[in-house]
Amino acid sequence: MVYMPDILLRLFNDSYRDHAFLASRHFSKQLLKKIGLGGESGIVFKDGILGNPYLCLPAIALAMVLKGAGFGMILFITAIQNIPTSVYEAADIDGANWWHKLRYITIPLVKPIILFMVITGTIACLTAFTEIYAMTTNTGGSTVQVLGHTLKSANLAGYHLYWNFSEGYYGKAAAFSFVLLGIALLISLINMKLLKSDK
Amino acid sequence: MAGVIFKKVSKIYENKTMVIQDFNLEIRDKEFLILVGPSGCGKSTTLRMIAGLEKISSGDLFIDGTKINDVAPKDRDIAMVFQNYALYPHMSVKENMAFSLKLRGVGREEIEKKVLQASEILGLNALLERKPKQLSGGQRQRVAMGRAIVRSPKVFLFDEPLSNLDAKLRVQMRVEIAKLHKLLGTTIVYVTHDQVEAMTLADRIVVMKDGFIQQIGSPLELYEKPLNAFVGAFIGSPSMNQIPAKIVVAQGQVSLQGEDFVIALSGEKAKALENHAGEEVLAGVRPQNIHPKKADKNKTSVLREVEVIEPMGTESYIYFTMSKNADRTWVARCDGMTEVQEGEKAAMVFDIDKVHIFSKDGSKRLA
Ligand SMILES: Nc1ncnc2c1ncn2[C@@H]1O[C@H](COP(=O)(O)OP(=O)(O)O)[C@@H](O)[C@H]1O
Ligand SMILES: [Mg+2]
Numbered sequence: 133m134v135y136m137p138d139i140l141l142r143l144f145n146d147s148y149r150d151h152a153f154l155a156s157r158h159f160s161k162q163l164l165k166k167i168g169l170g171g172e173s174g175i176v177f178k179d180g181i182l183g184n185p186y187l188c189l190p191a192i193a194l195a196m197v198l199k200g201a202g203f204g205m206i207l208f209i210t211a212i213q214n215i216p217t218s219v220y221e222a223a224d225i226d227g228a229n230w231w232h233k234l235r236y237i238t239i240p241l242v243k244p245i246i247l248f249m250v251i252t253g254t255i256a257c258l259t260a261f262t263e264i265y266a267m268t269t270n271t272g273g274s275t276v277q278v279l280g281h282t283l284k285s286a287n288l289a290g291y292h293l294y295w296n297f298s299e300g301y302y303g304k305a306a307a308f309s310f311v312l313l314g315i316a317l318l319i320s321l322i323n324m325k326l327l328k329s330d331k
Numbered sequence: 332m333a334g335v336i337f338k339k340v341s342k343i344y345e346n347k348t349m350v351i352q353d354f355n356l357e358i359r360d361k362e363f364l365i366l367v368g369p370s371g372c373g374k375s376t377t378l379r380m381i382a383g384l385e386k387i388s389s390g391d392l393f394i395d396g397t398k399i400n401d402v403a404p405k406d407r408d409i410a411m412v413f414q415n416y417a418l419y420p421h422m423s424v425k426e427n428m429a430f431s432l433k434l435r436g437v438g439r440e441e442i443e444k445k446v447l448q449a450s451e452i453l454g455l456n457a458l459l460e461r462k463p464k465q466l467s468g469g470q471r472q473r474v475a476m477g478r479a480i481v482r483s484p485k486v487f488l489f490d491e492p493l494s495n496l497d498a499k500l501r502v503q504m505r506v507e508i509a510k511l512h513k514l515l516g517t518t519i520v521y522v523t524h525d526q527v528e529a530m531t532l533a534d535r536i537v538v539m540k541d542g543f544i545q546q547i548g549s550p551l552e553l554y555e556k557p558l559n560a561f562v563g564a565f566i567g568s569p570s571m572n573q574i575p576a577k578i579v580v581a582q583g584q585v586s587l588q589g590e591d592f593v594i595a596l597s598g599e600k601a602k603a604l605e606n607h608a609g610e611e612v613l614a615g616v617r618p619q620n621i622h623p624k625k626a627d628k629n630k631t632s633v634l635r636e637v638e639v640i641e642p643m644g645t646e647s648y649i650y651f652t653m654s655k656n657a658d659r660t661w662v663a664r665c666d667g668m669t670e671v672q673e674g675e676k677a678a679m680v681f682d683i684d685k686v687h688i689f690s691k692d693g694s695k696r697l698a
Contacts, residue, residue, distance in 0.1 A: 205512050218417035226406035226431035226478070236430070240421045 195263050196256065204249050212241040247327045251320045258312050333408075333485035333518050334360045335381055340390035342376050350376050354390070358520060363512050365521045367529040368565070374522040377539075379486050381520060382411050395485055410479035411488040414495065416471045418478075424450075425459040426542045428477045449480040452514065453507075469500045476511070480500075489521040493528065497639065504695045505531060526566050530554070530677040538562050560693025563615045572614045572661040574654055575691065580608040587614055587686070591654050592633045598684055603698035612697060615687040621663035622670045623649050626674035627678035637677050642668060 215237065223233050239246070337357040342351040350373045356365045366374045379385040383404035390682070392399055399407055410431075418427050418461055425446055432442045450456050453473045463471055477557060479487055492508070493501045509532055509676060523529055529536045530550045538545040538553065538561075544557045550566075557563035563571045564640040579588045585601040585608075587594045596604065622636060638660065641648040647669045663679060671677040688698040 189405045216415065216417060218415055219419060221382075221404075222411070222413060222417040222419075222478075223430075224404045225382060225409065225411050226482075227434040228430075232434055237419060318371065 189326060189327070192260075192263055192267055195267065196260060200249075200253065200256065201264070207249065208242060208243050211245045215241050243327050247323060250327070251322045254319045255316050258316050334358055334362075334393075335486060335520065336391075336517065337377075337391040338391040338393070340380065340392060341388050342380060342385065343388040344372070349542065353381075354544065355400045356544065356547065358518060360506060361516050361518055363519045363521065363532060363534045365529040365533035365536050366539060367523055367526055367536055368545075370524050372539045373542040374524070374668050375490055378411075378520060381407075381486070382409055382488055383407050405673050405679050408485045408490055410482050410484040410486075411490065412472075412479055412490040412492045416475040416495075418462070418474055420463055423460050423462055424474050424477075427463070427474055428481050431482050432433060436577070445481045446477075449477040449529040452480065452511070453477050463517075468496050472496065472504060476508075480511075482605060482613060483517075483659070485518065487517050487519045489519065491523055492521075494523070494525070495567065501528075508532060526557060526604055527568060528578060530566065536566075538565060556696070557615075557687060558696050560613050560615060560689040563687055563689070567617055569618045569648065569662050569664065571615045571617050571687065572621070572653065573613055573693075574657045574661075576612055576614045578604050578607045578610050578612055578688075580605060587612075587688075589654050590656055594631060594633065594681060594683070594686075596686070600684060600686060600698045602686065606686060607697060610695070611691040613689040613691055613693045615689065616661075616681055617685065617687075618648070618662045618664035620682040620685040621661070622665060622682075623651075623663050623669060623677040624668055624680055625677065627680050629678075629680060632680040633677050635679050637671050637673055637675055640669060640671075640673050643688040649677075651677075653679075 219235060219237060223237055228236065335356075336586055337354045337356040340354040341349065342593060343349050354377065366377055368374055376385060380387050381394070383399070383402060387400050394409070420429065422430065422501060426451060428446045430441045433443060437445075446459075447456075450459060453476060455470070455473055455477055458470060458474075459464065463474065466474065472495075475492070487509075493504050496504060505528060508521075512532075515600055521528075521532065535547060535549055536553055537547050540561055546553060546562045548556075553562060557566060557571075560573060564573060565579045574589060576592075578585045579586050579593075585596045585604050588594060611626045624632070635651040635653065637651055640648040641650075645667065647665055647667070649663040649665065649669055649671065650660045651663070687696070689696055
């Protein structure tokens with residue numbers, strides 16, 4: 133999901149280069165309408181998407197992706213526009229098709245941004261709270277389907293932490309926060325290894 | 332056999348500006364052809380049309396006898412060196428040069444061989460593992476050329492390749508490009524705004540202005556017989572002195588008359604101008620065809636005060652006011668040191684047979 137902004141960007145950058153803002157706004161609006169968040173919210177809460185154990189988690193994820201998409205898009209567009217057009221022209225002459233250009237030029241040159249997005253995205257997911265709280269509290273804490281287990285929707289990382297905290301399990305919450313830090317660090321390290329631009 | 336032919340090619344950008352108009356040109360196989368002209372005259376556009384980076388609005392373009400109006404850049408078998416080099420910033424020198432071969436599915440060994448060959452020619456052997464940002468301007472320039480060479484294309488395109496280099500390096504790279512052309516024998520189309528580059532490198536030069544071809548010819552032809560005042564002034568350094576004058580014929584003597592000078596013409600020039608009597612013209616004299624002397628009884632000289640002398644060692648530039656009608660100070664160039672002094676009156680002796688006469692508006696050569 134954290135790669136979503138990149139995919140969105142690829143969709144829009146070529147044809148809508150100068151209209152990126154417009155594009156992302158238009159796109160989100162359409163998307164929200166499609167899933168029923170655009171105004172008439174009957175199918176979203178309680179009996180709808182957020183009340184459904186199978187759809188609740190993806191819905192929250194989608195909301196978070198959309199929330200981060202604009203920021204990601206701006207970072208990616210800036211990075212891509214910083215690549216001189218002549219580099220792509222040189223590639224055209226060298227025989228590159230669109231895929232070659234994406235694979236051998238664009239992606240390597242926006243690697244630092246990818247790295248940044250992956251790390252901040254991962255951490256945002258691990259510590260997610262606002263979205264979960266806002267989207268599920270209203271439904272009376274519906275259940276979510278995670279890896280075959282039915283959990284209270286609230287049992288998700290950041291929110292879980294809050295929940296432990298609010299229930300008075302301070303020690304458990306503190307310990308849990310350390311585990312989260314460890315996981316975040318580990319994932320960041322792996323990302324850095326994988327995406328390290330070979331200097 | 333890889334000539335490039337333009338047939339009535341025009342280019343109109345989206346904003347409706349006609350940048351190139353009715354462009355006809357035949358670039359010969361193995362020729363080193365240079366497009367030269369002031370900035371904004373459409374040189375790059377012309378080159379980019381050959382490369383396929385700009386669409387042709389009308390007319391036809393042929394490479395090696397094949398019409399390529401709608402052929403993709405990669406299928407035109409051309410290579411281009413950009414003004415800003417356009418190296419792939421994240422790839423090493425070697426990877427930069429190998430990229431096109433890799434995309435074309437050339438085998439690893441073959442790539443290795445070709446890259447080594449090119450880097451040998453260009454003296455890049457020690458730099459193969461470096462990234463572009465670890466190279467100097469001149470080295471980047473070489474890598475850009477290397478990237479073009481490995482492909483052994485039919486036509487090389489250069490867009491102002493030396494304009495980002497300092498003066499000394501520019502001279503050095505100029506020589507290397509000349510050597511490269513001798514070595515490879517590939518057709519080269521080269522764009523520059525620098526007439527010195529054009530004069531020193533080209534087999535033939537195309538002088539352009541405002542999207543139109545002004546003249547096509549060898550460096551010497553352009554220098555000795557400019558077809559209009561623009562070419563006259565553009566080619567040669569310091570540039571040609573020009574002044575409005577009138578052709579006067581009296582008692583069989585043809586002379587060039589200005590408000591404050593008369594220069595008697597003779598020989599072929601006189602003959603060619605006989606039936607232009609009374610006509611207003613534009614006269615041009617190159618600095619090396621004016622010889623400031625202490626004294627001269629010749630009718631081909633005018634007496635003028637020497638205003639400034641610039642000694643350059645092997646040559647000197649002598650500045651003087653030819654006429655109050657002249658739009659700039661005239662300059663004479665003489666070998667070594669000059670015999671005249673600043674502030675003294677000197678006889679400016681003209682090589683009469685080297686005076687260029689254009690129509691009044693400068694659009695046509697009369698003699
Ligand atoms: N993409 C473009 N869109 C519109 N006008 C352009 C474009 N590229 C160049 N021009 C115009 O075309 C003219 C010729 O440009 P160019 O070929 O780059 O000149 P040169 O290389 O001789 O300096 C200029 O007036 C320039 O402003
Ligand atoms: Mg240009």
